[in-house]
Amino acid sequence: MRTDVNPLTAVRNLGILAHVDAGKTTVTERILYATGTIHRRGEVHDGTTVTDFDPQERDRGITIFAAAVSCGWDGHRINLIDTPGHVDFADEVERSLRVLDGAIAVFDAVAGVEPQSESVWRQADRHGVPRIAFVNKMDRAGADLDTAVASIRERLHPAPLVVQLPVGTEDGFTGVVDLLRLRALVWSDGGATAEVVPVPEDLREEALRRRRLLEEAVAELHPGALEEFVERETLSAGTLAGALRDLTRSGDAVVVLCGSAYRNRGIEPLLDAVVAYLPSPLDVPAVRGTHDGTAQERAADPRAPFAALVFKVNATPTGRLTYLRVYSGTIEKGDTVLDAGTRRTERVGRILRVQADRHARVDHAVAGDIVAVVGLKSARAGSTLCAPGTPLVLEPPGVTEPVVSVAVEARRFTDADRLASALARLAEEDPSLVVRTDPETGQTVLSGMGELHLEVAVEKLRLVQRLEVNVGRPRVSHRETVGRGVSGFVLRHVKQDGGAGQFAHVVLDVEPLQDGFEFRSAVVGGRVPQEYVRAVEAGCRDALAEGPLGGHPVTGLRVTLTDGATHVKDSSETAFRTAGRLGLREALRACAMLLLEPVVEVTVTVPEDAVGGVLGDLAARRGRVSGSAARGGSAVVTATVPLAELFGYATRLRSRTQGRGTFTARPTGYAPAPAATPAR
Incomplete structure (x- = not known):
């Protein structure tokens, strides 16, 4: 009897995730080439890749916008999204992850887990997206698969299951040993496909040892594999593959492969792993x-x-x-x-x-x-x-609040309407961009996730919309919080102007909270009905939009409604919402308030002889160094720095290190700003 196979089992919706410069776009390009979707391999440095097609992406050599492509492999259709690696475009990754069933996480074989690769990994964790890992750039000097896997285990905390052994090291990397089938796949220079050969004799003992370690690790995690392992003291290739598929899809482990995308080595096994281990739309929950x-x-x-x-x-x-x-x-x-x-x-x-x-x-x-x-x-x-x-x-994808703003105006007065329309279109395409009018200055303010994010947006106005614009100096978005609260703050809202009046009496306690906003009611005896309590909470949330120090959003506080009173005729939800808003606003003026500024974790990679100058520069920028390590002849310094101090840092770092220094930054929250920091 013939059984129909659901065609959805042959679909894979996946993304490519990584830190900037780990090789995501090159991996995508080689996948398209290996599947016959394109017939010429594009290069990022030549500006000839398929997915980095935007002029800014080609000029900057980085992925800015998520790009979708489709290709076929082994009877399966793969819908692939190449995502940005720079932290400023993390929301683009967030929107992509929301619609994906699986992902390939790409890591640099020298650097291992880098800050943004850790961030996107956590994003994938939140969305429950199964992943396989691809350790790229195995042909680089200092490349080490075991060190990269150790960083995956230590920093990302999955169970990494390595299914390949490299053949050759650094520039001599020519292929991989498939530990499931105990065979070698070797690529010649310029060769498009792998040659399947026996495992080299000098690697056979090591391959058998690693196969045994893989079997033991899988048996510990998978009950079905454990049963066969106990009975036979080994695992068949079929059992091992089935267990790897189950562990990947459940998120209990991550399969690790390796290769060099630039030299077209390791791509076919990666595609086989996508088909074998990552889920189809039928394998994920409804x-x-x-x-x-x-x-x-x-x-x-x-x-x-x-x-x-x-x-x-x-x-x-x-x-x-x-x-x-x-x-x-x-x-x-x-x-x-x-x-x-x-x-x-x-x-x-x-x-x-x-x-x-x-x-x-x-x-x-x-x-x-x-x-x-x-x-x-x-x-x-x-x-x-x-x-x-x-x-x-x-449920829609989450949108992160912007942290950097610039004032934007058209150079020609006649272009003002065109600029307003173009900015609205930018915000429509990228919800992490926010456009508003400053009520004090009347300026149009564009806010985003970082300096680069805003640079790209402004350049798009110039290139696509043909608009000449003036841009102000970037400014960070501050927050306000409660340093010391108040108790028993009374607000009596009474309004009588003919007809039905408004009456609401509330008593509020305000105290600091570690993060966010919390509202509680401690009213007893029904002195404030429940529907009015909800109205007070809504009014308090309205008041959080502008704090007393400089009109910044308020966070980090708990408000408790301790008492209140109503009027038989004049009390209403509207009156109590107004009382909540006015009451918290006045209470905050009586509190000791703190101004908060956004801070980021910066990872700076520089030659060892430049460390002293970099440390001094970070200290001058109010940075707090949290660690340093040597890596392949370079020093990696990690520090927490206020975002406002990083404007122009890339240029400064390049000049201090003769162009050899690089840095990445990821948001870590807010911290109290110095007293001299202006509120606006």
């Missing part, structure tokens, strides 16, 4: 959403009601592209879909299979597909699109 406050699930079934999540919007010269992950159902050209958040319906004009900046038209897309559609006018990143008759709201 997507969960809500409708009218009720939780619902939608299975990855083309016959189920349509539901998709928008994860990217891109305005192109030929139209607005809306990128979707289809979770259930089928969408066809000409269909009408409902934006579940805004309750607006829109018509799908065209459906495109995306190949970076190239697109192929398709008639329909089904559950498990990642496609772009043309014709939607109002859908934003995070919007849920669904069948009009079966609405569902899916």
Whole structure:
């Protein structure tokens, strides 16, 4: 009897994650070449890669925008998203991870786990995305697979299961030993495919030892493998592969492979691992959403009601592209879909299979597909699109609050309206960019995740929109917090101007909190009804928008409603919300407030002879050094530095180290600013 195989089992939706310069884009390029999707290998340094197609990406040599491509391997369709590695574009990674079923984490064989690779790993943990690891650049001087794996174990805390042994070291790296099948894969210079040969005699004993270690590690983690291991004292290749698949998909372990993407070595086994270990849309839990406050699930079934999540919007010269992950159902050209958040319906004009900046038209897309559609006018990143008759709201990707701002104005007065429109379009494409008008100066302020993030946005205004703009000096976004609180602060809100009046009496305690905002009610005897308590909390949250020091958002406090009073006729939720807002605002003026500034963890890599100058420069920037280590002839210094002190640091570092120094930074939160720091 013939059994039909669900075609979704042959789909893999995955991303490439890594620290900047670990080789993500080169890995993506070699995957496209190995699968026959492209016929010429592009290079990042030549500006000829498929996924880094934006002019700024090619000029800067880094990935800025997530790019989607599709390719085929061993009867499977792989939808691949190449994500940025720079911390300023972490939200682009966040939006991509939200719609992925698996990922390849790329690590530098010399540097191991670097700061941003740790950050994206944690992002993938939050989304429950299974990963396999690829230790890249095995041909570099100082490359060491075991050291890189040790850093994965120590800093990321998964159980790394190494399934390959390198053949050759550094420049002599020519291939890998497959520990599951105990065979060697060797690539010749310029060769596109591997030659399968027996394990070299000088590596056979080491290969058998590592195979044994792999079997023992898998048996410890997988009950089925343990049963066979106890019975036979070994594991078959089939059992080992099945256990590795289960452990990868559950997140209990990560399979580790190695290679050199630049020299096209290790890519075919990596693709085999993607197919063998990472999940299909059917292997991940059904997507969960809500409708009218009720939780619902939608299975990855083309016959189920349509539901998709928008994860990217891109305005192109030929139209607005809306990128979707289809979770259930089928969408066809000409269909009408409902934006579940805004309750607006829109018509799908065209459906495109995306190949970076190239697109192929398709008639329909089904559950498990990642496609772009043309014709939607109002859908934003995070919007849920669904069948009009079966609405569902899916959880949108999180958006990080911006930490750096610049004032932007058009050089020509006549371009003011064009600038406003262009900025609105930027914010639509990238939700981590925020545009607002400063109420004091009337200036248009653009806020983002870092100096580079804003540079890219402004350059896009100039290149794409053909706008000449003036940009102010970057400024960080401060916060305010409570250093010492107050107790028993009374606010009596009474308003009588004819007709129904307003009456609300509240008594608030305000105290410091480690982070965030917490509201509690300690009112007894029903002196303040529960619906009014909720209104007081809403008013307090309104008051957090502007603190007394300089109008910055307030965080790190607990507010307790301890008492209150109502009026038979004049009390209402509106009155108590107003009392909560005014009461907390006045209470904060009575508190001892602290100004907070954003701080980042900086990792500086410099020649050893330049360490002294770098340490002195960091100290002058109010940096606190937390560690240093030697790595391959260089020194790696880690420090915590206020973000405001890092503007222009890249240029300063290059001049101090004759261009040989590099640094990366990742946000770590907020810390009290010195008393001399201006509040605005």
